[in-house]
Amino acid sequence: MGGGDWQAAVAVQYALAGATLLVALLHLLWWRRRPEERSALWSGLLSLSAAVLLASGAALFDTGALVHVQTLLLVRTAAIAAVTVLAVVATRVGAGLPPARLAVTLMLALYAVRFVLWGTTHLVYAHRVDRDGFPVYGPLVVLSFVPVVLVVVWLTLDAARRSSSALARRALVGSVLAAVLIAAVADTTGSRRLGELLSALWVTPFVAAQGMLVVLRLVSVEASERRLLSRQSALAAFGGRAVGEDDLALLEADAVRVVGELVDAPVSLQRRPLGTHPAAVPQRRLPPGQRQARGVRVGGSREELEASWEGELAPEDVEVVESVLHVLSAGAERAAAEEELRRLAVRDALTGLPNRALLQDRLASALGRAGRTQDVVAVLFFGLDGLKRLNDTAGHAAGDAALVQVGSAVARAARSTDTAARFGSDEFVLLCEGDCPPARLLEIAQHVRAEVARLDLPGPALTASAGIAASPAGEGSPEDLLRDAHAALQRAKERGTGVETFGEGLRRELLERVQLESDLDRDVPDRLEVHYQPVVRTADGRPVSVEALVRWRRDGELLLPGAWLEVAEQTGRIVAVGEAVLRRACADASRLRLPVAVNVSARQLASPGFAELVESLAVPGGVPLVLEVTETAVIADVEGARRLLERVRAAGVRVAMDDFGTGWSSLGMLSRLPVDVLKIDRSFVARVDEPDGRALVETVLLLGTSLGLDVVAEGVETEEQLEVLRSLGCSLVQGFLTGRPQPVERLLAAVADGGATAARGD
Template sequence: MTASRPVPHSDRGAAAPVRPAHEAEATEHRRTEAHLVEWEARLRAIEAAHAMAEHIAAFGHWRIDVATRTIAWSDGIARIFGRNQERATLPLDTHIGFYHPDDVERVRSAMDEALAGRSRTLGGGYEHRSRLLRPDGEVRVVAVHGLGEHDDAGRLVSVFGVCLDVTELVHSEQRLRQTGEAMRATLEAMDQGLVMIGPDDRVQVHNQRARDLLDLSDEVLHEGASFAAVRRHLAERGEFRSAPPEAREWLERGGFPTGIQGYERRRPDGTILETQLAPMASGGLVCTYTDLTERRQGEAALRSAEADYQSLFQNAVIGVYRARLDGGIVQANRALARLHGYGGGLMPAEGFNHDWYVEPDRHTAFLKCLETEGHVEDFVSEVRRHVGGERIWVAETAWVVRDAEGKPVWFEGTVADATERKRAQALIEHMARHDALTGLPNRRLFQETLSREIDGARRDGGWVAVLCCDLDRFKAVNDTFGHPAGDALLRVVASRLRGALREGDGVARLGGDEFAIILPGRGGARRIAAVARRLIQAAGRPVDLGGRAATVGVSIGVAVWPKHGDSADTLFKNADIALYRAKDSGRNTFRFYESGMALAVATRNLLEIDMRASIRSGGFALHYQPIFALADGAPQGFEALLRWDHPVHGSISPGAFIPLAEESGLITQLGAWALHEACREAVSWPGDLRVAVNVSAVQFRKTGLEHSVMRALAASGLPAGRLELEITESVLMQDSDAVIGSLHRLRAMGVRIALDDFGTGYSSLSYLCRFPFDKIKIDRSFIRDIDEPVAAAVVRAVVGLGERLGMAITAEGVETEEQLERVRRKGCTEVQGFLLGRPQPAAQAMALVAGRAAA
């Protein structure tokens, strides 16, 4: 039964009509729909407000479904991430993948712990600050907070997350941190100490420099320390005793000064400290401390220097002055007065001006240089003395003095008498361009003259011939009669060459026995040839050297401008090439340059260049030829022989490259290398096998051979007795006393000395008596002709000498059994040659010896 509902009345006493039931239901439905519409509108308004809040506050939210591991984003999240504008539900792993690669694993770990219910965060959620990577490559920083949602059974069903874009906050924090670090670095880099005190009289900021200057520990001066306590500590140490009274009063009673104050005081340790006090508007105080010790010491030194300067100014031995910019002298010292003839150092009060130059243009040049450069260095000029008018040379140095704004106000300078210096310079200039021995122009003046003559011929027409001259047999005269005689010969030849030329021709000594001649003028090859013949004839006449007659010849190479070269250098080079051809043609003759001559010289020069490169790159090698005893055939050692395998030309004969190495001086480097390499190799040989190394005459002329031998022995560890140096008779021909002395010193070390190629020199027997050689090696030419009576006699004589002097005798170049048998019968003690072993690399040479020992 349905309960009755009150019936509404339109007025009292009258009954209202009853509505049908379906009409009431329709009314209720409309009311419900209206409520739904209203709630939807409210919900949309809330969502719009929420979206607006997310946009304004730069945050967003999401919901993670635990069961499906999916995530739903709000508009704010899509805006922050720059992705998924349609707000589609995403797999959680996709969402995590949007973070920066370096943060992905940390974010995943936090979310996994939250979804597994292991989060330590209140509410079972998570939180982190991480970087995300937007599609355009921009990196944003977000702060994320998550909270878990549980069902009635307590199971985690979802996690709500709020994401706030904190990129600008992070950047601000970073800038603030960098600013703080920069401020701290600036404070610590300051040369001044700084202390900032707050209104509460406590230290807010300070740097290490302040602690150092005040000599305070961290316990006394630190942030938060009472500045009154700091002052008391300083006062107790007596730091303020030398402060000005007004500053000392403030420092001792406390409080802040009313305005900026500064004072200096001397600390107990002697340092001078400047203190600046600056009150701050906030009520605090900034104190700065500057160490003025060095500055004050410098000022004192400057005052002392000024006094010294005044003393030096008046007492200097050279003239010193101060002048106006127009040259008028306003102050001068006594030395300048004396230089200009004023006795007692007195000068007229007026009229002593900077106008003393003999050449009027010198004054203008001096002032112009001074104006342009600001200084003049060593301005040498001829001047007139004010008293007497005598001419002297002076050297002047001056500099402009400027005011604080850089404007010139005057100039100062020094003046020294340079008369003797000028004379000495003239002499030096002459010596610099002339040969001291003969008085002829030297190479420098020759080149200047040749360039000048070529310029004149190019301008006026004509030709210029260059004759390069080299004396023949001069070395023999020098070695035979001595260097003083050689010098006398050069002076005579120089005079004869000069006498064979006409006026206008020039002759120069380039060095040693080299002369060069310039023939300018008009004419042809006949005149040049006639001059060359006269020169050869003049130089070839005998020269009396203290009662002994000496004769030399001269070889001449000729090149003519412009036919044989357009420049001075080219012309001289081609004349030198022609000189080589004249020497090759038998000497004591002359040759004109021809184009084909350069090829031979170029080939020689290229070979020298290649040799230098091979020395640097290790392109040389040593081969070893065995030496055997004739008595029992036992190996005695090896001779080390240089080999050069050229990268282009293949194997080059030692007969080709050894003379070139000696001529170019490269034999010194090459010989030192061979010596060290032979000792290094020989130290590993069995028994007491020796290694023999050839030493060139050039190596003896250079210093350092003995040291090179000692270094080679020390570096290798080879006993000195196993090293044998082979020298030829040409070594003994040069400065024999020095060579003999060097050989004795080498012998004293224990090194053996052998005389190589015996019988091919000039004075072997005399040297055998002066130096006890360990070995004599008979030249292969005597072994080759041993069947001839003369050769056989020489061999017998050498063997006899060796027996009497206790020397071993080695026969070189044994190539046949007959030769081997004959040298055995002659009494030779050692043998060497192709019959017994060719020069081979070290390993093969040792194998040869091992094979003979086994046999």
């Protein structure tokens, strides 16, 4: 069918088909790389169908066989149908519009009818060629094309109208005009050959325009992604700076700069008071031109950071502003939290007063200033009595409220140059600088004590004691001054005076106590000695048992317990002292062949492993061991003491109630504890020759006898006391009259002397 004069035109059509196929492959490869870009897929399919249309049109003029002509005509017709349908979908998707499903469905239905008519009738195609070899079409061939072409043109122009890109609009309108021009030329050329050839080229403008749309869209997407990455990088850098920036003003200025760089419109940030917590502020994007707010906490107060702009902002610009506000808010919250942590590090959480660390820092500064100005620095140390009772009766909330009130009372007594601080759980300190004479310090102490006594509390009243210490000309360290004031406080509590001032006498006592504690650490247990005082029968004066009494040989001097045992009890050293005495007494009991009584303190009873120690020292069937306890030693935990004493009794150890009658509930203790021996306190024995003293001793004797207990009268020092006790039926006595405490060797000699009254010892 094709002649030599058409070979150039056919070659051009083949070239266009190849170029269009290449464009189709590029679009499809782009879609494989970015599956979310559906426009590349539809443009690739459109270009592919256009390449088939161009290739089949060129081949139609390059063959002479009828069978091939008919086949190529059918292929070209199917390609035209695909191009027109895909042109609609690709154009609208490329313009960001819906794919017009109704129009596509109608076009597919029309082409389906056209193919049915093609194959079954001669209305569309006559199934023959004329004498020149051109296909003969039926009368409906034009009518079947016109509606489809009109729909394609209308939808293409609609997409151009809706497109936001001026270049895209021009390309779409130009493709329609070019297609119409090619169709007009094909229809008016007067040459059947040229008309048939041009009839396949009308689709090329649509393909070219669609390819341009896809390229423009993909370039726009790439640019948007690069801008997004740039924004994300800038926001990440801003967030990193916000993490380390403590100055909120600098952070806010940085936020304004970042927004100015990333947003294509002037945006301003302002603060205004906020009445709600930042977490309660709704996080929503407001319409362009309105304000986007995010609440932040600044400097401990709640404020709202507000962003505003004029005109419209793109959605991505609004997101940038939101992100900056979020980062700025987080930075402000972090700065506020860090400031709160710094405050809590030097402030008491309950009262808000400076804590011990801040007090010591200010005290050190005050002493440094006083050293230069020769001023006086004074410390008033306040301690509360009764706080535990208040917590136990009214609850810890009441105790906390009381502490807040006490802190306020101390703070009100402070001048602007002074510092009121909470030092411990129930201790407060007032640091005074400059003009603080002793009279004023005493006045402040008494005033605070009076304020504490007047507190309106839901439980037991509180009382306060105070210790005062002063440093002239900044002498000493903060630790020394606080220690001296605390020592004065303890003296005030011990004496019940309410207020004490630290002086040289108290300083000497403190130094002596420190030395005493040091010597105890050095000498226990090696320089402890145990002396024994006998318990004798009133009938014949024979010893029936002994009580172990500890002595301390300190630097060659033998010290009685009254000089040091209280210090050992207060410092906890009594546990080591008690264990040493217990071990020595059990070792000497086998030599004395008499029961040995050992005094046990409250700390010993509560110490871990005490029961195991006693069980290991008690010898079954041997000389009995007696543990002497007082009511005050067991009052803190009566049930625990009862279980422990029952356990050691099971090991053969006897239990004696020492100083009976002096406790707050002697009869109650006697009924609850496993006791074998009662020891009448020496204060009762000293008044046994008086009617009331005699009655008390007689009552205890009757009580012990009725309970089947041994009763021992302590502190017998005169013959008259012994005779009265004997007349009352007291069979066992202990005291200087019948035998002084003495070392085991001397006591052994006295016992070997036939049982007479033991020789006097120390």
